Amino acid sequence: MADKIIYAMYDDDDKLMDGAKMLVSKGIHVNEVFSPMPIHGIDDVIGVRHTRLGIAAFLYGLTGLMLATLAMKYFMIDDWNMNIGGKPSFTYLENLPAFIPITFEFTVLCAAHGMSITYLLRNKTLPGMPATNPDPRTTDDRFVMEVRASENTKYSAEEIHNMIQSTDIVELDVKTVK
Amino acid sequence: MNFQFTSKIKRNLFILMAVGFILFIIGFMGEKNHLYSEVVTAEDGTESILLEYYKELPFTKEEFISKVNTAAAEDGISVSFKDMISHDAHEGNAEEASHEEHEFAMLLTPHSLETAETHAHVEGHEHDGEGHGAEHGDSLDAHADEADAEGGHDAHAEVAHSPMETLEHIIHHEGAFADKGHARTWSNLLVNAFFFFGIGLGALFFIALQYATESGWGVVYKRILEGIIGWLPVGAIILTLIFFAGSMQWNHIWHWMDPEVMNPDSSHFDAIIANKQPFLSQWFFWLMNAVYFAVFLLFARGFRKRSLQEDIEGGTKIHMKNFAKGALFLVLFGYLSSVMSWHWIMSIDTHWFSTLFGWFVFSGIWVSATIFILLLVFWLKSQGYLEFINESHIHDMGKWMFAISFLWTYLFFSQFMLIWYANIPEEVTYYLDRFGNYKWILWTTVAVNFVIPIVLLMSREAKRSRPTIMIIGAILFVFHWVDVFIMIMPGSVFDHWAIGVLEVGMFVFFLGLFIFTVLRTLSKAPLLVKNHPYLDENLHHHT
Numbered sequence: 001m002a003d004k005i006i007y008a009m010y011d012d013d014d015k016l017m018d019g020a021k022m023l024v025s026k027g028i029h030v031n032e033v034f035s036p037m038p039i040h041g042i043d044d045v046i047g048v049r050h051t052r053l054g055i056a057a058f059l060y061g062l063t064g065l066m067l068a069t070l071a072m073k074y075f076m077i078d079d080w081n082m083n084i085g086g087k088p089s090f091t092y093l094e095n096l097p098a099f100i101p102i103t104f105e106f107t108v109l110c111a112a113h114g115m116s117i118t119y120l121l122r123n124k125t126l127p128g129m130p131a132t133n134p135d136p137r138t139t140d141d142r143f144v145m146e147v148r149a150s151e152n153t154k155y156s157a158e159e160i161h162n163m164i165q166s167t168d169i170v171e172l173d174v175k176t177v178k
Numbered sequence: 179m180n181f182q183f184t185s186k187i188k189r190n191l192f193i194l195m196a197v198g199f200i201l202f203i204i205g206f207m208g209e210k211n212h213l214y215s216e217v218v219t220a221e222d223g224t225e226s227i228l229l230e231y232y233k234e235l236p237f238t239k240e241e242f243i244s245k246v247n248t249a250a251a252e253d254g255i256s257v258s259f260k261d262m263i264s265h266d267a268h269e270g271n272a273e274e275a276s277h278e279e280h281e282f283a284m285l286l287t288p289h290s291l292e293t294a295e296t297h298a299h300v301e302g303h304e305h306d307g308e309g310h311g312a313e314h315g316d317s318l319d320a321h322a323d324e325a326d327a328e329g330g331h332d333a334h335a336e337v338a339h340s341p342m343e344t345l346e347h348i349i350h351h352e353g354a355f356a357d358k359g360h361a362r363t364w365s366n367l368l369v370n371a372f373f374f375f376g377i378g379l380g381a382l383f384f385i386a387l388q389y390a391t392e393s394g395w396g397v398v399y400k401r402i403l404e405g406i407i408g409w410l411p412v413g414a415i416i417l418t419l420i421f422f423a424g425s426m427q428w429n430h431i432w433h434w435m436d437p438e439v440m441n442p443d444s445s446h447f448d449a450i451i452a453n454k455q456p457f458l459s460q461w462f463f464w465l466m467n468a469v470y471f472a473v474f475l476l477f478a479r480g481f482r483k484r485s486l487q488e489d490i491e492g493g494t495k496i497h498m499k500n501f502a503k504g505a506l507f508l509v510l511f512g513y514l515s516s517v518m519s520w521h522w523i524m525s526i527d528t529h530w531f532s533t534l535f536g537w538f539v540f541s542g543i544w545v546s547a548t549i550f551i552l553l554l555v556f557w558l559k560s561q562g563y564l565e566f567i568n569e570s571h572i573h574d575m576g577k578w579m580f581a582i583s584f585l586w587t588y589l590f591f592s593q594f595m596l597i598w599y600a601n602i603p604e605e606v607t608y609y610l611d612r613f614g615n616y617k618w619i620l621w622t623t624v625a626v627n628f629v630i631p632i633v634l635l636m637s638r639e640a641k642r643s644r645p646t647i648m649i650i651g652a653i654l655f656v657f658h659w660v661d662v663f664i665m666i667m668p669g670s671v672f673d674h675w676a677i678g679v680l681e682v683g684m685f686v687f688f689l690g691l692f693i694f695t696v697l698r699t700l701s702k703a704p705l706l707v708k709n710h711p712y713l714d715e716n717l718h719h720h721t
Binding site: 040041050054058085087097098101 | 601
């Protein structure tokens with residue numbers, strides 16, 4: 001399906017923010033924003049759904065907690081219980097304080113790694129993957145807003161083009177995909 | 179816009195204080211003291227109760243023994259008594275002999291009438307007074323054994339109460355007498371004075387932290403923090419009075435303040451405490467108190483003065499001065515807050531020591547301050563003030579409340595685990611005292627202060643929601659008060675603690691006085707600062 005993608009480039013995050021606010025107020029859906037740093041509040045303006053990474057992190061943490069508990073129960077209690085510092089080593093509960101630091105560390109390890117890998121996978125930005133940003137300068141000092149004509153059937157591509165041009169842009173690029 | 183401290187709010191606060199004061203007086207009239215009792219287990223597994231009392235008692239030893247025997251016979255048990263005072267130390271004149279009648283140290287062993295023969299009389303004098311130290315369970319594991327032994331005992335007995343429980347009940351009743359020293363009142367004064375002083379100190383630390391890091395997010399909170407800091411002079415006066423009373427021996431919260439403890443010729447000489455004399459001495463205590471209060475109050479005054487000055491003058495000169503003073507304060511506070519907690523709180527359990535204790539106290543201070551800031555902000559917003567504090571500001575403060583709750587749990591657990599693992603007698607005494615009679619309240623506090631924030635405050639929405647923060651904040655606020663309670667009580671009133679009208683009344687009274695002082699300070703300056711370099715950035719704060 002033929003579609004027109006309009007890339008509007010700004011040299012300041014506040015200018016992009018104002019532009020996005022203006023477009024959204026006219027009912028235009030902004031598909032994506034590319035930025036070298038987080039722009040606070042832009043997700044609310046362009047209506048990005050709230051990230052579920054936090055939920056994923058919680059689940060990874062829970063996994064780590066359970067893995068650590070099961071492993072230590074097996075190593076230290078069931079398989080070969082060792083007497084360390086004269087502490088009772090026959091039940092997990094009696095020895096619980098000794099296991100908490102490891103449980104905590106392993107929870108953090110699993111949550112952090114799981115979260116990082118999920119983030120990279122979900123954004124398709126694992127090392128070596130092809131870049132998805134429209135312009136390499138968005139990793140430096142430029143801010144790009146992406147608007148798709150197919151998502152804004154209320155206006156013609158020309159009207160959208162004109163509206164974007166009225167914001168404080170530095171460059172405008174239109175790409176046609178087949 | 180200034181906060182209007184209207185007469186209606188003042189009236190409500192006075193009512194709150196009056197209710198607290200009346201409750202306190204009711205509790206004060208009924209304040210009872212008890213003989214100091216401790217459960218000890220002999221090598222053969224028999225459990226006994228060690229009773230000790232060295233001050234003036236309203237009854238003699240013989241009267242007490244006959245009262246216990248009468249009550250024991252009614253409840254179907256018999257009790258054997260064993261004198262634990264070394265008589266070699268008390269040979270001599272009649273005056274000492276009469277004094278001795280008021281000095282208790284004896285071992286009471288309960289027997290159920292079905293299994294054991296009755297022998298209710300005072301036994302053997304050969305027992306050395308120093309000997310009983312070794313009989314206390316000196317290890318944390320000992321308590322598990324004790325619990326097992328008790329459980330086993332219950333299984334054999336037909337009655338609902340074991341002889342031990344019955345005896346404990348009798349001692350609680352017969353050993354009670356009107357408390358002339360008012361240990362509970364004094365200890366509670368210290369709990370409240372320290373808890374609320376801590377909130378003021380937490381706010382002072384927080385404002386210095388924001389100056390030193392040149393934070394932009396918290397500028398709208400500045401006047402709130404300054405209002406809370408307004409309590410510091412009042413709190414310092416109350417604390418000084420309590421310390422002074424301790425120095426004058428009007429209260430006995432700090433055992434080491436008794437000069438007899440350091441005197442090698444006295445029968446109350448304690449070598450462990452005497453070895454800490456340079457730190458635990460009156461002159462050093464008061465010298466350091468002067469330093470603590472001087473540093474805290476002078477910095478508090480300076481920050482406030484410059485904050486008001488900045489409103490008029492503007493520019494960045496004051497900002498840079500605050501930056502330098504804030505950094506300096508953090509360095510001083512790092513040392514002083516630790517040493518302060520050792521002097522004021524840790525020395526109550528005089529034999530015990532823990533380097534980490536200062537940080538643990540500090541984390542409690544900080545989280546209490548954060549919670550109070552949030553509660554105060556929500557209340558002020560409900561009164562129509564602080565329209566400039568938006569959800570993002572609340573969210574950021576909520577993050578602090580969430581994060582420091584774990585700092586608190588982390589430090590609690592670090593301290594506990596190291597002591598549990600090493601199992602050294604000097605260190606475990608602290609937790610033995612707390613596991614003995616404070617077990618449920620201690621673990622409830624740890625559970626509440628850890629589990630509630632981690633479960634209910636984790637999500638972004640919870641940290642922004644007014645009802646969630648208000649409810650959780652109120653619960654955590656009370657339980658951080660209980661945390662201070664558990665730090666102080668086991669070393670000053672031992673196992674005779676309670677949370678009754680006296681405690682509730684005094685807390686309510688202090689809360690009223692605290693809020694009154696904070697609101698009064700708050701009403702003296704506009705709620706929003708002017709001319710702060712980050713003010714504009716902060717008003718558009720968005721996370």
